[in-house]
Amino acid sequence: MHFHVHFAVGRFVPRGLIDSAWGRGWVSIKMLGGLPHGSGALAEARVAARYLSKYATKSFVDAGTRLTGMHRYDLAQGFQPKAVRLEGPTKDAVLDRASEHLGMAGPDRVWSSADVEDWAGPPAIWAQWG
Template sequence: MSTTAVDTSLGRLIAADAGWFFSLYPDAGEGGGGFRSSYKRNRAFVAKGSAADPERAATEAGRRAGSKLRRYCAANRLNRLGTLTYAGTGCHDPKELRAHLGAFFRDLRLGLGGDPLPYAWVPEWHKTDHGLHAHFAVGRYIHRRLIKEAWGRGHVHIKLLGDLPVGSGALSEARKAAGYLSKYVSKSFTEPGSQVFGLHRYDVAQGFQPVKLALSGYSPADVLAQASDFLDGPPVTQWSSASVEDWAGAPAIWAQWGA
């Protein structure tokens, strides 16, 4: 028999080891979860690169990384997307790129007064032989001159994301920026030659990770209602594995709030 615990916020008894669980990220206006049974399968350790289906494992790893990056960008309203490109023959050393990016964001922060600055960046290989460049997102206006001075290694580009429906705000803009960055992250897991074992596939400023709120209940409607109560409104977008024919995994749900 499942043990029970009291959910003090709702004054009800819930199963502690079985039921619907939902991870809500309020600042990102997003959450996802699923059903967990009381039966817990023993998971064997699998060495990196030794998955039974490496292609599927890489795709899933890319999806998880992209989701984590999307929530970070949304929570911090990173709605301005930029690109840093090298002059001359470019850069072909992933470690060197990461060192240059570390210096860039330190100098950029100092140029803005030294206060902590949330940001995210993702490397990408040029389709030509020019090597690497980087895409990044920030959540405030920064003069292009200051970005160029902080980079000092070539060309820069920065823009506020637009072409969104009327009524869209910084959250929708940040989600669009995150969509671009997540696409580059996913490619680093699946494209030949893009794997960077031992190095971060993307990086973010420390101290700005979105807070997670753990919810639990009897049904998908139950946990979504709890999340909606917390965010003062229903989700604008939601998905359920029940809508997917031949879904092979455990029942799952996902939803977004806000605009």
């Protein structure tokens, strides 16, 4: 079995350390850049997420060959995000609570399934801050 693996780190890691830790062949390193000077960790994380999500969303060439239990992404030990449950009587109330939790002003972008005429799933809201 051959693996094509991508991973992201928030700091410099010497190539030799990656080579020795991986120990399974070819290693390529790509620094993701193109951000304006002074961009913060949130903007950097978005660039990495955009890059990595290209690979996580690709379909399998032959879905019948997918091994049981295998999936497109995983998190390193200790990096599992913690769930935060926010409730409120309205969408705006929940977004206000989320903004407070993040310590930021209201979201810059909001998408709602209510705005999609033929939406077939349960109600959904997506928001982006910063």
